[in-house]
Every structure is written in structure tokens, then in C-alpha cells.
Amino acid sequence: MPGSERSNEQWLEELSAPGPEQERALADLRAILLAGLRKALAGWVRTSGREFHALAEDFVQETLLRILDSLGSFKGLARFTTWAHKIAIRIALTELRRRRWKDVSLDKVFEDETASMLLEDPAPDPQELADNALSVQWVLRIMAEELTEKQRQAIVAVMHGGLPAEEAARRLGTNRNALYKMIHDARLRLKNRLHREGVSVSQLLEGMGRGKR
Amino acid sequence: MTDRPGGPERRSWLAKASQRRRKRAALVKGIEELKMLVQATAATEEDEIGCDDAYEALDQFAEMVVRGEDPSTIMPLVQRHLDMCGNCREEFEALLRVLRAS
Numbered sequence: 001m002p003g004s005e006r007s008n009e010q011w012l013e014e015l016s017a018p019g020p021e022q023e024r025a026l027a028d029l030r031a032i033l034l035a036g037l038r039k040a041l042a043g044w045v046r047t048s049g050r051e052f053h054a055l056a057e058d059f060v061q062e063t064l065l066r067i068l069d070s071l072g073s074f075k076g077l078a079r080f081t082t083w084a085h086k087i088a089i090r091i092a093l094t095e096l097r098r099r100r101w102k103d104v105s106l107d108k109v110f111e112d113e114t115a116s117m118l119l120e121d122p123a124p125d126p127q128e129l130a131d132n133a134l135s136v137q138w139v140l141r142i143m144a145e146e147l148t149e150k151q152r153q154a155i156v157a158v159m160h161g162g163l164p165a166e167e168a169a170r171r172l173g174t175n176r177n178a179l180y181k182m183i184h185d186a187r188l189r190l191k192n193r194l195h196r197e198g199v200s201v202s203q204l205l206e207g208m209g210r211g212k213r
Numbered sequence: 214m215t216d217r218p219g220g221p222e223r224r225s226w227l228a229k230a231s232q233r234r235r236k237r238a239a240l241v242k243g244i245e246e247l248k249m250l251v252q253a254t255a256a257t258e259e260d261e262i263g264c265d266d267a268y269e270a271l272d273q274f275a276e277m278v279v280r281g282e283d284p285s286t287i288m289p290l291v292q293r294h295l296d297m298c299g300n301c302r303e304e305f306e307a308l309l310r311v312l313r314a315s
Binding site: 035036039040041042077078079082083085086089090093097112113114117118136139140155159160164165166176177178180181184187188190191194201204205208209 | 235236239240242243244246247248249250251252253254255257259261263264265268270271272273275276294297298299300303304307308310311312314315
């Protein structure tokens with residue numbers, strides 16, 4: 001039965017038990033996912049030719065295994081094929097990001113001058129304190145005061161180094177979800193600090209823009 | 214115009230000038246990145262979901278978008294996460310490409 005004609009329940013039923021029906025369903029799903037990846041990965045890799053076909057086959061193979069392992073987790077809130085495409089895209093982009101960034105170490109990201117500036121602990125400037133001057137130095141100081149070292153590293157890795165979250169997470173010894181929550185907590189701490197100081201974002205951006213350092 | 218010395222002194226002068234330019238470029242870049250952080254801070258809400266929860270809902274969310282519904286009102290936390298998380302947004306956009314092509 002063509003993939004487009006199967007209901008969610010039919011997909012689940014046919015995939016759930018080994019046999020000819022499962023084989024047919026897997027073959028149809030494989031074709032659907034391969035076609036999907038051709039659209040999904042446009043902009044990431046050249047989506048024609050033997051090289052792409054081999055790559056996409058690997059991704060789809062892994063996707064089918066993961067789907068068979070997690071059929072019980074499909075909630076039916078979207079079409080089964082949409083759920084399957086989502087899994088294939090996650091698998092493919094995770095691997096493509098890993099390949100793209102494999103030669104970039106965190107040490108390299110942290111050692112450049114911009115990163116050093118963002119990670120430094122600036123000493124309090126009495127004049128700045130007296131003036132209560134909003135400035136880059138002020139932002140760096142509240143970052144040093146409010147955030148943990150790991151939070152600042154996470155921010156620098158993602159924002160300055162441009163690392164995808166899961167690549168930054170891997171290098172920082174955590175996972176993508178935890179990294180997002182770490183950075184969210186950091187943003188919240190900074191927001192609350194601005195609020196306590198009675199500083200608005202527009203005031204702060206204006207102060208930074210005046211080039212005070 | 215500053216007098217430029219000759220020979221080794223000139224090389225030293227050039228090296229220092231190059232270093233100053235690099236430091237200045239690093240400072241400008243750092244300031245722009247800090248401004249982005251400040252702007253992201255302003256957009257931060259107490260209530261945000263992580264990548265795992267956004268991923269869980271991504272298929273449903275993408276289908277709503279393709280149907281022309283406004284999931285940002287029905288699933289605002291997913292929308293907010295996609296606004297803040299580049300990786301999840303990439304995956305969402307890839308899924309949209311697939312759904313729109315089929």
C-alpha cells in the first residue's frame with residue numbers, strides 16, 4: 001500500500017510485527033524518508049549524486065531502526081510520516097553538524113581575543129561605580145557576577161564561536177537540552193539583574209553604543 | 214602623521230600597529246556579540262521549554278503551520294523556543310520544507 005494511503009493506525013500495525021507486512025511498510029517508509037531528506041538537507045549538502053544517496057541511505061537506515069524501537073512513543077498528534085521525517089531530520093542534522101564542526105575545539109574558540117574579553121573577570125572600576133555608567137565594562141562585570149564560569153563558556157561557545165548547541169554541549173560535557181536550560185538560566189539571571197538595577201535594555205544598548213569600555 | 218622609524222624599529226612599529234588593529238577588531242566584535250546577548254536577555258521569559266520538549270511537539274507544530282494555523286497562539290512555548298534556539302529552528306524549517314513539498 002502506498003505510504004500516502006496508510007493511516008497512523010495502519011503504519012503502527014504493519015510495523016509492529018516482523019513479517020512480510022512489516023517489510024513492505026519499511027520499504028515504503030524508506031522511500032518516503034529518502035525523498036524527504038532530499039528536501040530537508042538542501043543547503044546542507046549537495047542533494048544529488050551517489051554521495052548524497054549513500055549518506056541519505058545511512059540516515060534512513062538509522063531512522064528506521066529508531067522508529068521500530070520507539071513505536072510505542074508515537075502519540076498520534078501528527079501524521080506518522082511527519083513524525084518519521086522529524087526523526088530522520090534530527091539524525092541527519094546531528095551527524096552533519098558533527099562533521100562540519102569536528103575540527104573546532106573549545107580551546108581554540110576561547111583563546112581568541114574576543115572570547116577572552118567575554119570570559120574575563122573585569123576588576124571593578126571605582127570611577128565606573130561612581131558614575132554608575134552603563135557600558136560594555138559594566139555588562140562584562142555583571143556577567144562575571146551573575147553567571148557561573150560554565151554559563152559564560154556556554155554563551156561564548158554558541159554566540160561567539162558559532163558552535164551548534166549540541167556540539168557546544170558535547171565539548172562542555174553535557175547535552176543539548178541541558179545546555180539550553182543553562183543558557184536560559186543565564187539570560188534570566190541577567191534580566192533579573194537589569195531589573196534590580198533599574199536598567200532598561202534600550203538604556204544599556206545606548207550606553208554600550210557610546211563606546212565606553 | 215606619525216614619523217615612521219626605519220629597519221627593525223619599523224617592523225616592531227608595524228607589528229604593534231597590527232596588534233592594536235586586531236585588538237580593536239576583537240573589541241568591536243565583542244561589543245556586537247554582547248549587544249546580541251543583551252537583546253536575547255530582554256526577550257527571555259521565565260517560562261521557556263527546552264530542546265527535548267520542543268522536539269516532542271515539532272511534528273504537530275509543523276503540521277499546524279502548513280495548514281495555515283497560528284501555532285504561536287496554540288503552542289506559544291514551542292514558538293518561543295524556536296525563536297531562541299537555532300538548532301531547533303533549523304530542524305523545524307527542514308521539516309517544513311519536507312511537508313510543503315509533499
